[in-house]
Amino acid sequence: MADEEDRATEAVVVWERPERGARGPAPERSREQLTAAAIGLADAGGLAAVSVRQVARELGTGPASLYRYVAGRDDLVDLMVDAATGEVDLDVGLTGDPVVDLLGLAARTQEVHLRHPWLLEVAPEALRTGPRGLDHLEYALRALEPVTELTGPGKLEAVAVLNALVAMLSAVELRARRSPTGRQAAQSAYLDAVVARGGHPLLAGALADGAVREPAAAGHPGTEVPPRAAAPFERVVRRVLVGLLAPEPAA
Amino acid sequence: MADEEDRATEAVVVWERPERGARGPAPERSREQLTAAAIGLADAGGLAAVSVRQVARELGTGPASLYRYVAGRDDLVDLMVDAATGEVDLDVGLTGDPVVDLLGLAARTQEVHLRHPWLLEVAPEALRTGPRGLDHLEYALRALEPVTELTGPGKLEAVAVLNALVAMLSAVELRARRSPTGRQAAQSAYLDAVVARGGHPLLAGALADGAVREPAAAGHPGTEVPPRAAAPFERVVRRVLVGLLAPEPAA
DNA sequence: CCATACCGCGAACACCGTTCGCGGTTATGG
DNA sequence: CCATAACCGCGAACGGTGTTCGCGGTATGG
Numbered sequence: 001m002a003d004e005e006d007r008a009t010e011a012v013v014v015w016e017r018p019e020r021g022a023r024g025p026a027p028e029r030s031r032e033q034l035t036a037a038a039i040g041l042a043d044a045g046g047l048a049a050v051s052v053r054q055v056a057r058e059l060g061t062g063p064a065s066l067y068r069y070v071a072g073r074d075d076l077v078d079l080m081v082d083a084a085t086g087e088v089d090l091d092v093g094l095t096g097d098p099v100v101d102l103l104g105l106a107a108r109t110q111e112v113h114l115r116h117p118w119l120l121e122v123a124p125e126a127l128r129t130g131p132r133g134l135d136h137l138e139y140a141l142r143a144l145e146p147v148t149e150l151t152g153p154g155k156l157e158a159v160a161v162l163n164a165l166v167a168m169l170s171a172v173e174l175r176a177r178r179s180p181t182g183r184q185a186a187q188s189a190y191l192d193a194v195v196a197r198g199g200h201p202l203l204a205g206a207l208a209d210g211a212v213r214e215p216a217a218a219g220h221p222g223t224e225v226p227p228r229a230a231a232p233f234e235r236v237v238r239r240v241l242v243g244l245l246a247p248e249p250a251a
Numbered sequence: 252m253a254d255e256e257d258r259a260t261e262a263v264v265v266w267e268r269p270e271r272g273a274r275g276p277a278p279e280r281s282r283e284q285l286t287a288a289a290i291g292l293a294d295a296g297g298l299a300a301v302s303v304r305q306v307a308r309e310l311g312t313g314p315a316s317l318y319r320y321v322a323g324r325d326d327l328v329d330l331m332v333d334a335a336t337g338e339v340d341l342d343v344g345l346t347g348d349p350v351v352d353l354l355g356l357a358a359r360t361q362e363v364h365l366r367h368p369w370l371l372e373v374a375p376e377a378l379r380t381g382p383r384g385l386d387h388l389e390y391a392l393r394a395l396e397p398v399t400e401l402t403g404p405g406k407l408e409a410v411a412v413l414n415a416l417v418a419m420l421s422a423v424e425l426r427a428r429r430s431p432t433g434r435q436a437a438q439s440a441y442l443d444a445v446v447a448r449g450g451h452p453l454l455a456g457a458l459a460d461g462a463v464r465e466p467a468a469a470g471h472p473g474t475e476v477p478p479r480a481a482a483p484f485e486r487v488v489r490r491v492l493v494g495l496l497a498p499e500p501a502a
Numbered sequence: 503c504c505a506t507a508c509c510g511c512g513a514a515c516a517c518c519g520t521t522c523g524c525g526g527t528t529a530t531g532g
Numbered sequence: 533c534c535a536t537a538a539c540c541g542c543g544a545a546c547g548g549t550g551t552t553c554g555c556g557g558t559a560t561g562g
Binding site for chain 1: 264266267368371372373374375376377379380385386388389392393396403404407408416419422423434437438445451453454456457458459483487491492494497
C-alpha cells in the first residue's frame with residue numbers, strides 16, 4: 001500500500017530526474033545551458049531578472065520549451081545555486097586545525113557570494129541542497145573530524161551557523177562596495193534622520209565611531225574600495241568558530 | 252545645489268512619508284490595517300500569499316486604493332517586518348551580563364520568528380529597518396554596553412551576527428516542527444538516496460547519530476514534538492556569544 | 503515495423519505589480 | 533466666504549509573470 005501511491009510523490013527533486021528520456025529525439029539543449037543562461041541573467045540584473053521567459057529568450061526559444069528540462073522556476077534556481085556552490089574549490093588540503101581549515105573554506109565561499117550577489121536573494125526557506133552542496137558539506141565535516149567535543153548533529157549545526165555567517169558577512173561587504181542604489185540611499189537618509197532625532201544614543205555613538213558608513217559624497221562610484229575588507233571577516237569568523245568548537249564555555 | 256535636486260530623492264522610505272495628507276477627505280483605512288491584513292495572509296499562506304490584490308480583497312476594496320497608503324508591495328513588506336519586530340518585548344530589564352541579556356533577547360526574537368515563519372522568506376537583501384527595528388537594535392546595544400573590548404562598529408557586527416544566527420536556528424526549528432510539505436519530503440528522500448550511494452561517509456555518520464531526521468514513518472503529523480527544542484538553541488547562541496565577546500582569541 | 507514515449511513550441515489562462523485618470527471631498531489662502 | 537489646490541477612492545488597462553494544453557514531428561524498444 002506504499003508502492004502504488006508514490007505516483008503522488010513523483011513530484012521529485014531535480015537531481016533525481018534523468019536529464020533526458022530514452023525514447024524521443026535528442027534534446028537540443030541541456031540543463032547546464034539553462035543554468036548558465038540563468039546565472040548570466042542573475043549576475044547582470046539580480047535574481048528578479050531570471051524569469052522563464054527571459055532565460056528562454058536568451059536561448060532563442062519559447063518559454064514552454066524549458067519545461068522539458070525543468071519542472072518550474074524553482075528548479076532553475078536550485079540548479080543555479082548548486083552550480084555556484086560548485087565554484088568553491090574543494091581541492092585544498094586540510095591542515096588538521098579545524099579553525100584554520102573552516103576559515104579557509106569560509107573565505108573561498110565568500111568569494112563566490114561576492115561573484116554572485118543573487119545568492120543572497122534566494123530565500124533560505126527554499127534552499128534545497130544539490131550534489132555540489134553536499135560535497136561542500138562533506139568537506140566541512142572532514143575539516144571538523146578532529147573535533148571530538150561535538151556529536152554528529154552538533155557538527156551539522158556548527159556548519160549551518162558558519163554558512164549563515166558567511167552569507168551575512170558577504171551581504172555587509174557587498175553593501176559597502178557598490179554605490180547605494182537609491183533604496184539604500186533612502187534608508188541611509190532615514191537612519192541619519194532618526195539618529196539626529198535623538199532617542200537612540202547608543203546607535204548614534206556606534207555609527208559615529210567607525211567607517212561603517214562613510215560621508216557618501218555625491219553618489220557616483222569613482223572611489224573604488226580596494227581589498228581592504230579581509231580583516232573583519234577573518235576576525236569575526238575566527239571568534240565564532242572558537243566559540244563553537246570550544247570544549248565547554250566554563251560553567 | 253543640494254536642496255533643489257531632492258525631488259529626485261523623493262523616492263523616500265515609508266517611515267518618512269506622512270500617514271495622510273492635510274487637504275483631502277480622511278482616508279478610510281490606515282497603514283496599520285493594511286499591515287494587519289497582510290500579516291494575516293502571510294501567517295496563513297506564506298509571503299507569496301501577500302499580493303496587493305489579495306490584501307485589497309481582504310480589505311474590501313480594489314488594488315489601486317492601496318497605493319494611497321503605500322508606494323508599492325515592498326513598502327508593504329517593510330511594514331510587516333517592522334510590525335513583527337515590534338512584537339519582541341523590549342521592556343525586560345538588563346542584568347548587566349551581556350551574554351545573559353542577549354541570550355534572552357535572542358530567545359524572545361525567536362518566538363516571533365516561529366509565530367511568523369514568513370519572516371525567513373523575506374530576502375535579507377531588501378531589509379530596510381524601521382522604527383521598531385531600530386529600537387530592537389538599540390536594546391541590543393544597551394545589553395552590550397558593559398563590553399569594552401569591542402568598538403562601535405564591532406558591536407554592530409556582533410548584533411548582526413546574532414540576528415542572523417537567530418534566523419538560522421529558527422529555520423531549523425521550523426523545519427523540525429511542521430510535517431514535511433512535499434518539497435521537503437522530496438529533498439529528504441534525495442538525501443537518503445545520496446547517503447545510501449556512499450561517497451559522503453561523514454555526512455552519513457552525522458545523520459545516523461542524532462535525531463535531526465527521525466525515520467519519518469508514513470508522513471502524516473500525529474506525533475507532535477512538544478517544546479523540546481530550547482536546549483540546542485541556548486547552547487549554540489551562548490557559545491557564539493562567548494566567542495564574539497571574548498577579550499582575545501589567544502594568539 | 504509500428505506503437506510508444508519523447509522533443510519543440512504556439513497559444514492560452516490566471517495572476518501579478520503598477521499607472522492613469524476620473525468624480526467627489528475637504529481644508530486653506532486670498 | 534468661496535474658489536482653488538490638494539487629496540481620497542477606485543475602475544480600467546498595460547505589460548509582465550509562471551504554468552498547462554495539445555499539436556505535429558522524431559527516434560527507439562518490442
